[in-house]
Amino acid sequence: METGRDIVLELDHLTIKFGGLVAVNDFSLRIEKGELVGLIGPNGAGKTTVFNIVTGQYEPTQGSVLLEGKDITGWRPHLIAAAGIARTFQNVRLFTGLTVLDNVLVSQHLRLKSHFLSAALCLPSYSNEEQRARANAMELLERLELVPYARELAGNLPYGQQRRLEIARALATCPKLLLLDEPAAGMNPEETARLMRFICKIRDEFDLTIFLIEHDMKLVMGICERIRVIDYGISIAEGAPDEIKKDPRVIAAYLGEGGE
Amino acid sequence: MGKYFYSVCKKHLNTLLTLIFVGFLFLVLRWADTHLDEFTLRIMRTGAVYIVAAVSYDLINGITGQFSLGPNGFMALGGYTVALLMLPLPQKAFVWFLQPQAWPFNSFSFPVTWYFFGLALVLSGVMGALGAFIVGIPSFRLRGDYLAIATFGFGEIIFVLANNLIPLTNGPLGMKGIPELANVYWCFGWAVIATLVVKNIANSSYGRAMKAVRDDEVAAEAMGVNVFRTKMLAFVVSGFFAGVAGGLLVPLITTISPTLFTFTMTFNLLIIIVLGGLGSITGSVITAFGFAIASELLRAVESPMQIGTIRIPGIAGMRMVVFAALLVLLMIFYRQGIFGQSELSWEWILSLPGKVVDKEVAKKWKRDETSS
Numbered sequence: 001m002e003t004g005r006d007i008v009l010e011l012d013h014l015t016i017k018f019g020g021l022v023a024v025n026d027f028s029l030r031i032e033k034g035e036l037v038g039l040i041g042p043n044g045a046g047k048t049t050v051f052n053i054v055t056g057q058y059e060p061t062q063g064s065v066l067l068e069g070k071d072i073t074g075w076r077p078h079l080i081a082a083a084g085i086a087r088t089f090q091n092v093r094l095f096t097g098l099t100v101l102d103n104v105l106v107s108q109h110l111r112l113k114s115h116f117l118s119a120a121l122c123l124p125s126y127s128n129e130e131q132r133a134r135a136n137a138m139e140l141l142e143r144l145e146l147v148p149y150a151r152e153l154a155g156n157l158p159y160g161q162q163r164r165l166e167i168a169r170a171l172a173t174c175p176k177l178l179l180l181d182e183p184a185a186g187m188n189p190e191e192t193a194r195l196m197r198f199i200c201k202i203r204d205e206f207d208l209t210i211f212l213i214e215h216d217m218k219l220v221m222g223i224c225e226r227i228r229v230i231d232y233g234i235s236i237a238e239g240a241p242d243e244i245k246k247d248p249r250v251i252a253a254y255l256g257e258g259g260e
Numbered sequence: 261m262g263k264y265f266y267s268v269c270k271k272h273l274n275t276l277l278t279l280i281f282v283g284f285l286f287l288v289l290r291w292a293d294t295h296l297d298e299f300t301l302r303i304m305r306t307g308a309v310y311i312v313a314a315v316s317y318d319l320i321n322g323i324t325g326q327f328s329l330g331p332n333g334f335m336a337l338g339g340y341t342v343a344l345l346m347l348p349l350p351q352k353a354f355v356w357f358l359q360p361q362a363w364p365f366n367s368f369s370f371p372v373t374w375y376f377f378g379l380a381l382v383l384s385g386v387m388g389a390l391g392a393f394i395v396g397i398p399s400f401r402l403r404g405d406y407l408a409i410a411t412f413g414f415g416e417i418i419f420v421l422a423n424n425l426i427p428l429t430n431g432p433l434g435m436k437g438i439p440e441l442a443n444v445y446w447c448f449g450w451a452v453i454a455t456l457v458v459k460n461i462a463n464s465s466y467g468r469a470m471k472a473v474r475d476d477e478v479a480a481e482a483m484g485v486n487v488f489r490t491k492m493l494a495f496v497v498s499g500f501f502a503g504v505a506g507g508l509l510v511p512l513i514t515t516i517s518p519t520l521f522t523f524t525m526t527f528n529l530l531i532i533i534v535l536g537g538l539g540s541i542t543g544s545v546i547t548a549f550g551f552a553i554a555s556e557l558l559r560a561v562e563s564p565m566q567i568g569t570i571r572i573p574g575i576a577g578m579r580m581v582v583f584a585a586l587l588v589l590l591m592i593f594y595r596q597g598i599f600g601q602s603e604l605s606w607e608w609i610l611s612l613p614g615k616v617v618d619k620e621v622a623k624k625w626k627r628d629e630t631s632s
Contacts, residue, residue, distance in 0.1 A: 055482055081484035089482075095475035097539075097601060098468065105465065106472040110484030112465045116493060119464035120457050130465065173484050 006033045007069070008177050008209045009085075014053055014063035023049045025233040027063070031177070036203060036210045038224035040217075040244075042253055046233040047213045048090055051179050054211075055087050056080040068176070082110045086175035088166040090182045090213075096155030100146055100165055103154050104137040107172035137172065143205070144168045160191055164198070171206055178202075180212035184219050192216055196223050221245065229253065277606045282452055289444045301444060302512070307552035308447035309508045312454040313525075314532040314548035315541055316501030319458050321530075322539035322601075323467065324494040325474025330395065330411030331529050333418040334499045335506030336521035337391045338384030340422065342507035343435050343516045345370045345380040351437045355430055362427035377441045381450070381507045388503020389496045391418075396495045400488050403477070415523060422518035434517025442512040450508060451545075454501045459541050459603075461497065470494050471539075524580065531587050537597030542604035547597075558582055 007030050014027040024046045031037050039047050052058045054065055056077040064073040067083055075083070086107075095103050112133075114126040141147045146168055149157055154165060163183060170178055183199065184192045196219055203210050214220045220227060221241040229237040229244060231253040237244060244250055292301065313331055320328045344365045352361055352369065360366065370376035391414070399410040422429045461467050469490045472480040481487050510516045532551050536543030561582060564574045590597070 057478070057482075076486075077481040078484045078486045081482055087482055089479065093476045093479040095472045095479065097475050098471055102468050102471070106468050106480065106485065107483045109465045109469045109472075114465075116466055119466050120461050120497070122460045122464075126464065133465065169483060 007031070008033050008035075008067070009054070009211065010066040010069075011050075011054070012064045012066065014050070014060045014065070016049060016053060016058055017061045023233050024053065024060075024230075027230070027233070027235060029228060029235075031209055031211055033209055034203070034207075036199075036223055036225050037212070038220040038227040039211065039213045039230065040215070040220055040227060041230040045230045047230065048181055049233075050230075051087060051181055051213065054080075054179065055085055078110065081173050081175075084174070084176035085179065086170035086173045086177075087179035088163075088170055088181055088183060090185065092159075092162045092166055094154040094162055094165060094169070096153065098154055099151050100154055100157065101134070101137055101141065101150045103165060103169050104140055104172045105133055107169050108133045108136065110173060140168055140172055144171075144202075159186060163187075163195075167198075167202065171202065175208065177209045177211065180210060180214075182213055182215060184214055184216040187216075189218075192219055195219065199223055274606050278456070285448065285452070289448055293444050303552055303556050305442060305444055305447040305512050306509075307549040308444070308451040309442075309505050309512060310529075310532065310548040310552050311451040311545050312447075312501055312508065313505035314529050314536070314544040315451075315454045315458045316498045316505065317529045318533045318536070318539065318541060318544040319461065319470075319501075320494050320498040322533055322537075322544070323462050323474065323541075324470040324491060326400075326491055326495065327405055327408045328411045328495065328498070329408050329523075329526050329530075330392070330414050331498075331502045331505075332521045332523055332525040333395075333411065333415035334388035334391050334502035335509065335525060336415075336418045336422060336518075337387040338503030338506030339510040339516055339521060340429060340506075341384040341387045341503070342377075342380045343438055343510050344428075345383065346372065346377060346441065346511060347435055347438050348372060352435075355433075355435050355437070356427075358433075359426050361430075365428070372439045372441070374441070377446070377511070381446075381504055384507030385500040385504040388506065389500040391503070392495045392499025393492070396492050400491045400495070412523075415521075415526065419518050419522060422521075429518070432518060434515060434520075436515040438511050438514045438516065440511060440514050442508045442510075447508055447512070450504055454504070455541060455545055458497070458501070461494075462541060466490070466493060474539075528583070531583055531590075533597075534587065535590060535597050537599035537601060539601040540597065540599035540603055543597060543599030546604075555579055555583075 009029070009031040011027055011029045014024055015022065016024045027050060029037075039050065041047055049058065053060050056072070056075050056079070059074045064071055066072065067080075067085060070083070072080055072083055095106060098106070112129065114129050118126040138147070138150065141150055144164060144167070146161065146165060149161060149165075154162065157165060167178075167180070167183070180199070184195055187195060199210065199212070200223055202208060212224070221244075224241060227239065227241055227244045228235060229247070229250050236249045236253060237247045239247070292304065313335060317328070317331045320326050347355070347369060349369050352366065356366075370380055395410050395414045399407040423432055425431070462470070469480065469485045470493075472483070472485055473487055473490050477487055480490075506521065509520070513520075528551065532547045533544050535551075536545075536547035558579045562574050562576055562578045565572045
């Protein structure tokens with residue numbers, strides 16, 4: 001088996017069954033470093049389930065997940081996050097009772113070196129580490145233009161900023177691979193356009209590989225280099241945006257079988 | 261030099277103010293210890309013990325958001341630890357008159373000195389932490405409110421054991437004549453330690469992880485927080501201080517029996533932390549102390565009363581009715597508690613004079629704006 005230096009994520013024949021329902025069936029995919037890959041499909045096609053398998057929320061019935069050649073199938077989600085996969089959620093899941101800054105700081109917890117006791121006693125070694133973490137977090141907020149909100153409760157932010165904060169929080173884990181689950185959900189065309197530029201920007205600036213789910217075709221066709229289409233858990237097409245647009249199977253999946 | 265001193269002061273302003281406050285508290289306690297009567301001092305000590313228990317309970321219930329009903333069990337573990345270690349041997353022989361006491365406690369006791377008492381308190385905390393560890397492992401493996409059931413069950417088990425393990429606990433008769441070691445310094449000392457440690461944890465990276473688990477477990481896990489470990493940490497620390505609180509309460513009232521640590525204790529603590537605002541440590545501190553005072557003041561409710569021509573006989577336990585009604589009203593009308601999730605911080609206190617000024621400035625601006 002080749003380990004492929006440039007392959008960041010490799011999904012190998014993933015299948016997951018919930019009782020009798022096969023949510024994802026024999027799903028394979030390779031994502032190379034720096035790629036921006038889109039996953040589309042009608043509602044209930046199993047897109048988020050794929051994400052949940054990759055991030056360790058679900059354990060696949062069959063198949064394996066490889067991150068940079070390392071098998072991470074069945075790892076606990078926090079270990080997968082530490083290994084370098086971060087995600088956002090379809091419905092925003094921020095820590096609403098924490099400030100914007102604290103939300104980003106939570107993602108740095110996995111890199112904390114100080115022992116629990118030195119934190120409990122507020123020893124200088126811990127204080128220094130805390131200060132560095134805060135500086136990092138502020139720098140990240142600065143780059144994502146969230147500084148004005150730093151001390152606000154995350155739950156009080158406007159919707160668009162909440163989505164942006166979710167991405168910031170994911171970036172704070174220093175991921176190699178970022179999974180975005182419908183980042184444009186609930187956004188108007190203007191906001192979506194801004195989001196598209198934002199996604200491209202963070203990919204370049206943070207040296208990321210991005211795998212995203214989206215319903216907004218303009219966004220997907222606009223920024224993804226490669227698109228995978230699934231329906232009822234089965235991959236039905238893959239290719240560049242232009243190929244996907246014309247693919248009869250994709251059109252059939254979205255619009256229903258024609259000609260009856 | 262002066263500039264340097266100023267910058268150091270500014271950087272460590274909070275620490276400095278806390279130290280000054282602790283020093284001031286010490287002076288107040290010294291004065292109280294010599295000038296106040298035994299009754300008032302006792303209320304103060306009870307209040308301090310409640311602070312230790314409530315702050316630790318708030319760590320798991322308010323900050324980590326895991327609904328535990330266990331502090332009475334952990335306090336019982338701590339209480340019995342201190343009682344068994346500190347009760348002098350002649351007194352032990354006197355107390356266990358029905359059945360002989362079991363080894364090893366029948367053959368040794370700590371000398372009644374302050375450092376051995378300190379050691380006994382730490383051990384009582386360790387027992388509480390151990391109890392929390394044992395209950396935590398199975399409960400936190402599952403997602404959901406299993407902790408409430410498991411901790412409630414744990415408290416009941418401890419109660420039944422305390423009643424029936426007569427060679428160890430002397431059963432329902434309990435122990436009496438425990439040396440009255442928990443003076444104001446011990447009680448308030450531990451109250452300060454518990455509050456500072458829990459505050460440090462809550463403000464640290466570990467505390468943020470706990471709050472993240474409270475707000476959204478799935479998201480916390482996806483951001484690399486080890487949810488199981490975070491919950492266990494909070495629960496074990498909480499168990500430690502609950503154990504210490506139990507260990508302080510026993511040499512304060514000088515007796516111990518299983519009824520001291522029934523579910524009512526947990527219920528009281530629940531009132532305290534909800535009233536103070538779940539997740540607010542300073543809120544818990546203030547309400548804990550207030551609760552101790554209120555439960556003395558409300559003794560009046562339990563004495564016979566004459567309203568007009570109707571004579572109401574004294575009803576024991578009427579205070580609990582009042583507290584229960586208070587909790588119900590609180591849940592309906594004032595869910596946030598006194599502080600909500602916010603803290604009484606030095607920044608806030610120092611900003612008070614500024615706030616008044618700010619308001620006037622803001623008013624002036626508004627006037628200028630509307631007039632132009």
